[in-house]
Amino acid sequence: MTMVRGKQIIxxxxxxxxxxxxxxxxxxxxxxxxxxxxxxxxxxxxxxLGGFIxxxxxxxxxxxxxxFPDKTFIQISDEVLGKYxxxxxxxxxxxxxxxxxxxSLYLLVxxxxxxxxxxxxxxxxxxxxxxLQIYLTREGIKVLxxxxxxxxxxxxxxxxxxxxxxxxxQNHTLLMPIGGTGVVTILKGALPAFYTFFTFFxxxxxxxxxxxxxxxxxxxxxxxxxxxVVTILKTFYVFGSIAVFxxxxxxxxxxxxxxxxxxLVFPVIERVEFMMxxxxxxxxxxxxxTTFYMANLTAEQxxxxxxxxxxxxxxxxxxxxxxxxxxxxxxxxxxxxxxxAVLSIVLLATIAFVFGLSxxxxxxxxxx
Amino acid sequence: MRVLKLxxxxxxxxxxxxxxxxxxxxxxxxxVWGMGWDIDEENPNLMTLTLxxxxxxxxxxxxxxxxxxxxxxxxxxxxxxxxxxxxxxxMGHLRVxxxxxxxxxxGILKFMDSLGRNPRIGRETKLVVTAGKAKDLWxxxxxxxxxxxxxxxxxxxxxxxxxxxxxxTFRDFFEAISNEGQEPVTSFIRMSKDAKMFNAAGLAVFKxxxxxxxxxxxxxxxxxxxxxxxxxxxxxxxxxxxxGSNSITFCHRRGGSKVxxxxxxxxxxxxxxxxxxxDISEYTADKPTVDEEVIEKAETAVTLRVKKxxxxxIEKAQKEFESDIFGFGLYFKAYHxxxxxxxxxxxxxxxxxxxxxxxxxxxxxxxxx
Numbered sequence: 001m002t003m004v005r006g007k008q009i010i011x012x013x014x015x016x017x018x019x020x021x022x023x024x025x026x027x028x029x030x031x032x033x034x035x036x037x038x039x040x041x042x043x044x045x046x047x048x049l050g051g052f053i054x055x056x057x058x059x060x061x062x063x064x065x066x067x068f069p070d071k072t073f074i075q076i077s078d079e080v081l082g083k084y085x086x087x088x089x090x091x092x093x094x095x096x097x098x099x100x101x102x103x104s105l106y107l108l109v110x111x112x113x114x115x116x117x118x119x120x121x122x123x124x125x126x127x128x129x130x131x132l133q134i135y136l137t138r139e140g141i142k143v144l145x146x147x148x149x150x151x152x153x154x155x156x157x158x159x160x161x162x163x164x165x166x167x168x169x170q171n172h173t174l175l176m177p178i179g180g181t182g183v184v185t186i187l188k189g190a191l192p193a194f195y196t197f198f199t200f201f202x203x204x205x206x207x208x209x210x211x212x213x214x215x216x217x218x219x220x221x222x223x224x225x226x227x228x229v230v231t232i233l234k235t236f237y238v239f240g241s242i243a244v245f246x247x248x249x250x251x252x253x254x255x256x257x258x259x260x261x262x263x264l265v266f267p268v269i270e271r272v273e274f275m276m277x278x279x280x281x282x283x284x285x286x287x288x289x290t291t292f293y294m295a296n297l298t299a300e301q302x303x304x305x306x307x308x309x310x311x312x313x314x315x316x317x318x319x320x321x322x323x324x325x326x327x328x329x330x331x332x333x334x335x336x337x338x339x340x341a342v343l344s345i346v347l348l349a350t351i352a353f354v355f356g357l358s359x360x361x362x363x364x365x366x367x368x
Numbered sequence: 369m370r371v372l373k374l375x376x377x378x379x380x381x382x383x384x385x386x387x388x389x390x391x392x393x394x395x396x397x398x399x400v401w402g403m404g405w406d407i408d409e410e411n412p413n414l415m416t417l418t419l420x421x422x423x424x425x426x427x428x429x430x431x432x433x434x435x436x437x438x439x440x441x442x443x444x445x446x447x448x449x450x451x452x453x454x455x456x457x458x459m460g461h462l463r464v465x466x467x468x469x470x471x472x473x474x475g476i477l478k479f480m481d482s483l484g485r486n487p488r489i490g491r492e493t494k495l496v497v498t499a500g501k502a503k504d505l506w507x508x509x510x511x512x513x514x515x516x517x518x519x520x521x522x523x524x525x526x527x528x529x530x531x532x533x534x535x536x537t538f539r540d541f542f543e544a545i546s547n548e549g550q551e552p553v554t555s556f557i558r559m560s561k562d563a564k565m566f567n568a569a570g571l572a573v574f575k576x577x578x579x580x581x582x583x584x585x586x587x588x589x590x591x592x593x594x595x596x597x598x599x600x601x602x603x604x605x606x607x608x609x610x611x612g613s614n615s616i617t618f619c620h621r622r623g624g625s626k627v628x629x630x631x632x633x634x635x636x637x638x639x640x641x642x643x644x645x646x647d648i649s650e651y652t653a654d655k656p657t658v659d660e661e662v663i664e665k666a667e668t669a670v671t672l673r674v675k676k677x678x679x680x681x682i683e684k685a686q687k688e689f690e691s692d693i694f695g696f697g698l699y700f701k702a703y704h705x706x707x708x709x710x711x712x713x714x715x716x717x718x719x720x721x722x723x724x725x726x727x728x729x730x731x732x733x734x735x736x737x
Binding site: 114115128131171173174175176177180245246248249251252255258259262263265271 | 377460487492548695698702
């Protein structure tokens with residue numbers, strides 16, 4: 001059985017960056033709308049709960065991956081289920097990643113198209129971004145890790161600006177009554193919130209690449225730190241946007257985050273949100289690159305050609321067509337919910353099945 | 369071969385990333401600063417849209433251009449204006465939207481849609497209702513400012529800082545109209561008789577999206593005391609022009625309000641506390657010595673005046689407008705949610721019991737005593 005390639009190692013710092021950007025990317029621009037639609041003024045509690053669910057699942061995944069420290073989920077399923085049956089979980093994971101990347105890409109493209117390049121054909125924007133993703137992922141995870149580390153610094157430096165509108169315009173009566181929507185509604189809201197934390201699944205692929213250079217404990221620390229920071233940031237942002245706009249007004253916005261920063265008025269800088277868009281573009285792009293790379297690696301490991309440099313070119317084709325599935329942002333939001341509901345259940349079931357079987361067959365861990 | 373590949377890839381990027389689809393030269397743009405809405409004079413079913421922009425052509429005879437056209441919606445009006453222009457209309461710099469009083473009375477929300485939908489339009493754009501026609505505003509010849517839109521925006525900003533008016537933006541309007549328990553207001557202006565100046569001392573009061581009345585002068589100040597946004601301004605008590613009378617002017621520099629709500633015997637009670645701090649900026653007595661006694665008397669006089677004005681405005685909103693422009697309903701929704709769910713606040717507000725408590729503190733008396 002092949003193990004991860006020796007040259008491809010990332011540090012725990014890079015793991016933190018990849019997880020942080022991936023977790024932040026998915027839905028950050030629209031999260032307050034998606035969740036207030038369900039949980040109204042209590043959406044921030046749902047967001048926190050969504051992060052907590054992701055935190056619990058992430059730690060379960062970490063425990064399971066500890067049993068196979070040098071293998072990705074695809075390689076684990078090969079070992080547990082055998083040469084042919086073992087491909088099925090890999091294929092399911094690949095389908096999930098293709099949809100996930102396509103949807104994240106569409107959200108990124110629609111933002112660019114609506115705010116920055118309204119006259120540029122959408123295909124040109126998609127293809128440009130895909131070309132850049134192919135280029136960035138050609139050299140493997142090491143280059144990707146360094147890229148994400150650099151982007152994380154830029155994003156973290158710009159992040160405090162997004163808190164300013166809350167401190168200037170907050171009206172806490174808009175958050176009241178806290179818990180007034182009821183436990184059931186808050187829990188219902190936690191589900192779409194959880195979908196926005198979905199990229200914690202990256203650990204199923206990334207774990208062995210970090211494990212070469214770090215202990216399990218260090219990986220647990222970096223992963224938990226990333227999900228904790230993102231949960232706090234997302235919860236505070238949803239809390240802040242409800243306190244500024246109120247849950248009703250948020251329903252009018254497709255990109256509440258940009259409406260939120262649009263409130264800032266600085267001397268000389270007329271359009272603050274355009275500066276902020278570049279920050280989100282970095283973040284969203286970084287998030288899509290991670291899932292794009294994972295789709296590459298999954299495909300390579302499923303057909304046992306790991307290290308082939310042109311996988312990106314091939315993977316980009318289905319991603320392009322899947323991205324074109326959404327004709328507009330409203331459709332993509334429906335797809336987001338569908339994808340979240342169906343794929344999360346299928347994926348969680350697949351992961352549970354593979355690891356469950358590994359326990360029954362006593363594979364991995366001390367028996368490996 | 370490797371270099372050739374690189375050149376081809378980079379050339380491809382040049383084509384797709386140059387942004388050539390979206391580039392528009394500044395001189396080719398009609399940079400809209402001001403927009404006006406009127407009911408069409410010939411066909412009342414149509415709206416007349418006016419767009420005002422500074423001239424971007426070098427050597428243009430006028431510093432700005434104002435073009436009007438009619439349509440069934442803002443976008444249709446914009447398209448009809450475009451027919452008259454050699455420039456591309458660019459809305460990203462819109463600074464003020466002026467709506468005529470007649471138009472505002474018919475309801476404005478559906479017409480605001482295109483402005484909220486356009487990502488280039490800022491939420492800090494001012495929203496104003498004008499007496500008379502919005503179309504006429506752009507003909508104003510102010511002696512010190514060549515651009516009417518610029519003059520209007522600066523006028524609102526400066527007067528809002530002094531508590532004389534409130535510069536209401538798209539953000540304020542959308543927030544008030546979308547929140548249950550609050551009704552919107554906008555700035556209200558009127559042109560001077562010689563058509564050279566605006567008077568910005570008013571607020572247009574709305575119920576849902578229809579204008580139903582206005583608050584003028586001291587009422588605007590009282591409104592701002594109630595919502596806790598009047599940090600600066602002056603209040604004069606007494607009439608010094610009358611023989612034997614004198615007046616005192618209180619200049620407030622800090623202020624705020626607190627609202628508490630209760631349900632007593634099924635009835636809504638609102639406890640409003642207004643606090644102001646400031647200076648004496650004028651005392652027109654024969655012997656203008658300001659001692660402790662005068663300060664105490666002045667505090668009492670200003671307190672009574674502010675209380676009276678605040679109560680008058682609340683009564684006007686309750687009885688005349690039946691519109692909760694202060695957002696008291698937000699507190700009932702937040703803190704008495706069961707009451708909120710079982711009652712229609714629009715019907716309850718006119719009958720709500722409002723208890724006003726005003727505290728005024730004089731901190732400075734100028735450099736004469």
